[in-house]
Amino acid sequence: MADLQPNPPAEPVGRDAALAEKSDAVCRMGSLMLTAGTGSYRVKAAMGRVAAALGIEQLEAQVSLTEIVATTRAQGAFRTQVLEVPVPVVNADRISALLRVSLRAAPGLTAAELHAQLDAVEAKARHYSHLAIVAGAAAACAAFAFLNNGRWQECLAAALAAGLGKGVQLALQRFRLNQLAVVGLAATAACLVYMLCASALAWLMPSAAHPLHEAAFTSAILFLVPGFPLLTAALDLARFDFTSGVSRLLYATMVTLAAALGAWLVAWTFGLTPAEIAPLDLAPAALFGLRALASLIGVFGFAITFNTPLRPALTASVIGMIANVARLTAMDASANPLLCAVAATILVGLLAGWASQRLPAPRIILSVPAVLIMIPGASTYRALVAMINRDSLNALSNASAALSVIVALAAGLAIARMLTDPAWTVANPTWTQMPTTRAQRILRNRARAEQRRQAARPSTTDDNGN
Template identity: 40%
Template sequence: MRLGLALLGSGAGAFRVKDSMSRLAHAVGIESHRGQVTFTEITTTSFANGTFRTEIGETRRAGVDADKIDRLREFVRGLRPGMSVEDAHAALDEIESARPLYGAVANMLAAAFACAGFAFLNKGGLVECLVVFFAALVGQATRRQMMHRHMNHFGVWMLCGALGTLIYTSFVTALNWFGWVDHNHQAGVISAILFLVPGFPLVTGILDLVRMDLLAGITRLSYVTVLLASTGIAVWAVSASLHWDVNPSVGPELSPVVLNLLRILASFIASFGFAMLFNSPLKVASAAAGIAAVTNTGRLLLVDHTAIVSQAAVGLAALFIGLLASLLSILWRYSRVTLSVPAVVIMIPGVPLYRALTAMSNGEVTSALAQVVQVVFVVCAIGVGLAVSRMITDRGWAFDQDTTRTRRIFTDVAAR
């Protein structure tokens, strides 16, 4: 239970939680183990010596800690039969005592650079990137303080969304009032709050559904929906009060070579920033950012110069990201999820989503539905691409695996 709650609180998917608990159960002498996992709760039953015990656990600290996921993964991979409960507790004590890899300043700068990179990818220019950088910096600092005080996530996302939107609009208005910029920089406001997009639980929720862990997937995606709704309400409230336009901008005119070089740089920065927010080590963050820089730029080139639809391009990019993450996972012994999620998160269409919520609030139903359909197809394409890559590279995904039969699982993995 302690291992399962540690994984769940770090953002791991349901299959990893159940599989890891079963492996540890066998290692300490339990004959059979069954678990049921949601987004915040675990119900587990263990059988040994002709009896059983059922326990229910809950974690309220829903978050993402990629470094802890990898540490727990290495602990599970090193399990062998005959391990004592005391040794297991000692190993978990050591893992849970590890401090975050990045301090407050690095965390805030990661969000700021990631959103600035998003601003360029969303057709923003220098003004949008600079103002988004400052707005996201203050927004992430506020979110960090509120989360450390264990405040309600719905309220945190709503307040930080309103704050980021208000800072962006205030700065652009001030610059315009002094005559330093024109009126063509309003649409960048959405990029200022993209650090609030719950990309990690969104991706793992989709993978839970693919693995047929429906209870975990549905509850995880419900959490994502609540956070997106709270942020969307905040963006709409501020933009409607100030009569602010959130429609797409045209973007700066650049030569194809310069444009694609800047796309590579922006994709690298955005993915690297999100990896830091997920508490990934620098080696993992660099690898994920490198994968994102290549695949995301390739995706944009496919959309610009071929007849392929954007959803198909996203699906192909996600497939290659999953395959590259699997290869690096074998070479470096880091988990695929910590390598792949920062790379795919920059393809999640956060801007169309928040624009759709704003349009819906303004009564523009047709425009809102069109953008919602686009978002749904792109998110599904990401899930399909990652799922196919998992099925190609992992027998446990290609075939149904019963995590309750711990002895067989443990023996099969040890043999490999």
């Protein structure tokens, strides 16, 4: 008689199915955060908070620009998922809404409830129309033109050119074309409009020797500067997250190169030279006031293009104005430009951290627009043009100047984050056991207060339930 073999234990199908359902919800949170344009750290932190609320014991995630690899563990089982997402398009309002969902997640949350909250976030319409976004880009580039020593003529031409270039970019995005091609065409269109404005001003002002400075056309394409990917790349690299940081840095470099190539074609056709513009001859008080106004308008314009809600957009504008005017004033007093950049972005980070607890809003949607006004876009463009023209000396000179300022800006943001976020002092945080921040406590207290108010409201139904 054959020996009877014991039956193998039944596969814990129910446990695995429950973990799969929770893991899908966690990965959906991560993919929405990533496609909204935020950095790897914030994506992992949001995934970790909702994972802990769902009962997942451990989360391990690897995030790049367009991919997420996540492993979830609970009750002795594990599940690994790989997601591929489109190239991020910055949506500050969605980042804020998703952050609120993750911060309010409490133990007992179910996957179905989380999916319902994410559905509501996805269904939310954008705050601004395409016309408002075009106007925001125009205002930001006009402000850039002034901060780059442009006169009213250059500011007007840069605004018109950037507005039309942004319109071209929005129109081409509907056809789902290659993003680099869209950027190149938008840059070409903006620069062509700038040259049309130059011709028009030369015709209207025949007595003026130079009605429009030819070097100021670089300000017309600064709406294409990939500020969010560039700064989030620097922050990810500061945490030694090379997978995300390097991919974002390469993406930002490619976008910048595509914009520079489109502008270079126009410059080569018309024989333009992207040299520096001489400083404006203005009284100190007038220069101070105009710089403050330009910084305020520039940051607000960028915030609008990122779909930032009005209150955070205005807050970011004030923060950017304070920090940038202080930086420029210190540089006028012969202070080291790199130290000024570090100090200015530390101030931005601290003010953004303070304001984010009171709006509430993620500090990244307050700090990035405020820092963008400080990015040396003109010198970056000059470096790329010199490289295309095989002018090695000018290419190295402008590239080193631009890169050193960008590194200084990123260093200031990283220092401010380390001073205010306890998780940044930990080399490898456990994503399901993130330190409780002040913003999280504020949001949870507000959620409890809202629940108490709703419970205290008198019922409007009658005895029949009507």
